[in-house]
Amino acid sequence: MPPEHEAPWRVSMLLRSEVRDGAGRVLGRIADLETRRDPQGRETVEAVVITAGRWGRLLGYERRERTGPWLLEQLARYVLRRRTGRVPWRDLPQASPDRHEGPPGPA
Amino acid sequence: MRGRGRMWIAATALVLLWTGFAYDLSRPPDGSDYHRTVLQITRTAHDAAATGALIGRQQLDGRVFGPFAVSAYRDATRAMGSARRRLTEQAPPDGTSMAQRDRIAPILGAAADHLGDAASARDDARLRAAVDDLEHDVRRLATLLRAWQ
């Protein structure tokens, strides 16, 4: 579907797609994109935040810092299965917004 | 594929639950079901009669105004009517149930009449008589309730 590829990317296409490592194992799903302002003043994607759980996003608990009462903290960790990680964008060489397959993983 | 599988499981569970409900609602009532129904009917009738008696007493004491009494009687009459309707709608499944129905039916009839008397009483004497009757009905219904509970 060539027109699909011509269309600009949307963040929603990237979110929740799978990230695999070099051996093809699933590392997790994209929960967020980390950006940084480049010299031209654009917010460019620096890295993706991935979670291992099925829930991409849980009330903001995928962020690193500790928040919230103890009970919620435990709950969020349980649901997110504790495994959140950060993969730099440059390690995702063939990234493409495909919901089902996800970008082939980093080396 | 996983999504579709889950959908099938959910759909099957829903159908089973629904069938269970349908079965529970449509199966013929047995003795204990009927007992529960009669108990509910008795309770409704008791409350309606007691409400009527309570309003009547307050009317005699001049503690309520007309429109309030009218709508309170209307509520009570409606509840009494629904209790009587339920009793005729469901056939008693066995001998014990039949005996229960035969005990409660005449009291319901009398209470409904007395409620009507109280609601339409034009003077204090008639109202007082109707309220006395209603209070008698309430006591009889309460006795039945205690016996059947």
Add this chain to the structure above:
Amino acid sequence: MLVAFQLLDRQILDRDGRPVGKVDDIELGRTEVGVPYVAALLVGQQALGDRIGGALGRWIAGVARRLAPAPGRGPMRIGFDLVAGVDSAVNLSVSRDQLPDPPLEAWLRDHVIDRIPGAGHAS
């Protein structure tokens, strides 16, 4: 900045603090070396419906598309250069009047609300 957490689904306010809509989706551009960057905020039920997906999402997007003044125009785009700052809301540097009218709001205002007496009075 965390795009999904800090930008997506936040309320957009114009220069005067009036609501414009939600950040229903975000359009990404590509730099010369192919790295995505935040190009524009997409606002409106078209973008939202596409994002929700499924039959319900298609329906939401379909209704919004039908209401849109010009067919096939896609959702309302607010260039990221118009964003003055992001706190608990996304604050724009322009006034709402300079942006296109949300189609549903315009339709309801013209066909329903304005026909009722007193629609122009603040309470």
Add this chain to the structure above:
Amino acid sequence: MKRVLSIALGILTAIGGFVDIGDIVANSEAGARFGVAHAWVLAVGVVGICSYAEMSGRVSAVSGRAVFDLVRERLGPRVALANLAGSLLVTVLTLGAELGGVGLALQLASSVDYLLWVPVVAVVLWVALWRVKFSMLENVFGLTGLVLIVFVVAFLRLRPDTGALWHQATDPGPPAGEDWGTYWFFAVALFASALTPYEVFFFSSGAVEEQWTAKDLRTARFNVFLGFPLGGLLAFAIMLSSATVFGPRQMSVDTLAQVAMPTALALGKLGLAAAILGFFAATFGAAMETGLSTGYTVAQYFGWDWGKLRRPRDAARFHTVLIIGIVVGVALLMTTIDPIQLTEYTLVFSAVALPLTYLPILVVANDRDYLGDRVNGRLANSVGSVYLIVVVAAAVAAIPLMLITRMGGG
């Protein structure tokens, strides 16, 4: 002096505004059948609404975002849409129940059937939301709701058996002839009557619209921490007087006329009139709040313009949702469902829906990005966490209890 006066006004309005059709029905029914064995539930509910309202008021004042704004932001569009559907359903059901309550109150005063009143009430409600100065109306109905104090007076005049009541309250459980299932069903309903989601939608949206600052927050805390418990006391008085009058007679309550009866018994016509006026004010005030809440939730989910201070033409989508909400509420009543029964269902479903909005608020109240150093302290978090468990337990238990006890019918 003026400030003290405005604080006093706020507290009085909060007291009168606390009680709505759900409180009236749940307290009276529980009082008749269980005496005051549910007194502790009411206390738990009141503390809950205080902590919930304080958190959402603080979050809204500091961040400028109302509850449903945050729900969408924290849960994402899909989960929040499901949440919106649930919350909206409960709010519209509540709106229907309140409209029915207004109709019933007018029926008690006029003997004209409530179904004839409902369309009239709905039109008046819509006009009120369309163009009348809202804060004025809110104060009028809140203050008028205060006449429900008549239930306190009535209770004292009824010469209650305080020893027996004390025993019921301190040794809670079902009396003879009732079972634990029904006891817990009523407990859930009472809890839900004190902690209704629409109150929080309304409260937080008001905070945003009136652009509260830290100073307003202090006033709001006064309103919440004094007004709600005193309002809960009015609800408790309804339970007490119902227990005193109907308990010994072994009667249950299922009409609004019965709820008012204790005031007639104790105080005669004047007391009865006050009770009916109180019902009217409480339910109409709540109908305004629930009506607005339908618009608030939808508009805040989609990011539309909303508010009672805006000209309708500037918030066309918001006002359209309001109109649809009122029409659906009226249509609900026109099915001739008994408004008291509708209230009972509403309470069950609002118990189910409560965690949907409680959880995001608790989370955001801990977020330093939003609140800086105004995040929850240790006390607020302990209370908040305990209530998270209570709220979830009530939500999980509500439907099974409803089915097992057949709406508490036995």
